[in-house]
Amino acid sequence: MAKIISVLSGKGGTGKSTVTALLGIAAAKAGKRVLLADFDAPLHSLDLLLSMQDQIVFDLSDVLKEKIRIKQAIYPHPDLPLLSLCCAQQSGQDQSSLVKQAALLRGIQNGYDLILLDLPAGLFCSADIANSVSDEAVLVLTPDIICVRDAQKLAPMLSVPARLVFNKVDRDAVKSGGLVDLDEAMDLCGTALLGVVPFVKNAAGLVNKGGAGEKKVMQIADAIVSRLTGSYIPLILKTV
Numbered sequence: 540m541a542k543i544i545s546v547l548s549g550k551g552g553t554g555k556s557t558v559t560a561l562l563g564i565a566a567a568k569a570g571k572r573v574l575l576a577d578f579d580a581p582l583h584s585l586d587l588l589l590s591m592q593d594q595i596v597f598d599l600s601d602v603l604k605e606k607i608r609i610k611q612a613i614y615p616h617p618d619l620p621l622l623s624l625c626c627a628q629q630s631g632q633d634q635s636s637l638v639k640q641a642a643l644l645r646g647i648q649n650g651y652d653l654i655l656l657d658l659p660a661g662l663f664c665s666a667d668i669a670n671s672v673s674d675e676a677v678l679v680l681t682p683d684i685i686c687v688r689d690a691q692k693l694a695p696m697l698s699v700p701a702r703l704v705f706n707k708v709d710r711d712a713v714k715s716g717g718l719v720d721l722d723e724a725m726d727l728c729g730t731a732l733l734g735v736v737p738f739v740k741n742a743a744g745l746v747n748k749g750g751a752g753e754k755k756v757m758q759i760a761d762a763i764v765s766r767l768t769g770s771y772i773p774l775i776l777k778t779v
Contacts, residue, residue, distance in 0.1 A: 541574070541651035543644060544767060545669035545676045545699075549689025551660040554706040555579075555679040558736065559657040560588045560746045562677075562767075565760035567622035571652040571768070574613065576644060577626040578637060578658050578668060585657055588746045589616060591624055599640040600628035609643055634664045641672040653768065662689075666696040675767070676701040677733060682708060682719045687727055694728045702733035704763065709738045732774065734763040 546562075548555045556579060563575045576599075577585040586592040597612045609625075616622040627640045644654055656673060658665040669676045676697050680690040682705055694701060705721055725732055736759055762772040 541572075541648040541654045542675065542768070543648070543654045543656065543673045545656045545658050545665070545673040546679060547658040547665040547669060547676060547693070548660045548679045548686075549662065549691075549693040550686055551582075553660070553679045553681050553686060554736075555660065556584045556588060556657050557746060558677075558679050558704055558706055559655050560585055561736075561756070561760045562764055563622055563653075563655055564619065564746065565757060566653050566764045566768075567616070567619045569761065569764060571621065571764070572650065573622050574644070574647075574651045574654045575622070575624045576641070576654060576656045577624065578641060578656055580627050580629050580637065580659065582659070583626055583629055585624060586626065589622075589624060591616065595624075595626055598626045598628050599643055600636070602643055603636070603639055609647060613647075634667060637664065638668055638671050641668050645672060653764075662693055662696065666693065670696075670698045673699055675699055677704055677767075678702070678728070678730060679704045679706050680724070680728075681706055682721060682724055684719055687719050687724045690724075690730075691727045694730050702731050702766075703728060704734050704736060705732075706736045707738045708735050733766055734759055734774065736760075 546559045563573045566573045575585055577583050586595050594614045597607050599612055601607050602609045602612050613623050613625045658668055676699050678690055678701050680686045765772045
């Protein structure tokens with residue numbers, strides 16, 4: 540039965556969707572059956588990141604309306620047979636509707652090892668969805684003071700276990716004092732660290748290539764997936 544993990548952030552611009560896609564790719568390459576669920580309405584981007592924008596016809600709202608069966612709203616990745624994508628409705632959705640659409644995923648857990656929900660940036664809606672359907676949460680943030688403050692507000696709103704992924708980390712900037720110290724950020728959020736992803740100039744291109752070309756980043760993604768699925772993997776910090 541799949542573990543359902545919500546990926547969320549206190550503000551936009553953290554690279555949350557890119558991290559979700561990278562983790563999905565890493566898990567699929569490791570032999571896991573993975574479903575990515577794009578709930579970042581109305582700013583869907585997983586289909587673009589995965590080069591699947593021409594495949595999506597139905598979404599989970601069509602399932603709620605009983606127009607289709609849920610399998611018809613799930614689309615396999617063209618190159619990674621173990622990776623699939625589904626989407627919530629892009630517009631006109633209130634919070635309760637998104638929660639109901641997310642609840643549909645509980646009914647297909649047996650078909651996957653891992654279900655990753657890419658939730659909207661912000662506080663209230665994302666926390667409600669995560670708390671209602673997920674087993675665990677991944678809070679993505681960048682080490683700047685505004686993002687850390689927003690994550691500090693979001694973390695206590697989660698009733699499921701949560702861990703932090705720092706994204707777009709520039710080691711030189713952290714050392715020079717241009718970014719928040721990671722230990723300080725963890726203390727402020729009161730949340731354990733899951734992984735640290737370095738800054739990559741073309742992160743979207745990395746996802747489009749199925750993770751090829753940035754060996755260090757994919758090693759980190761592999762390690763994060765292993766931790767999410769219950770293995771002990773030491774944190775990789777020297778590469779960031």
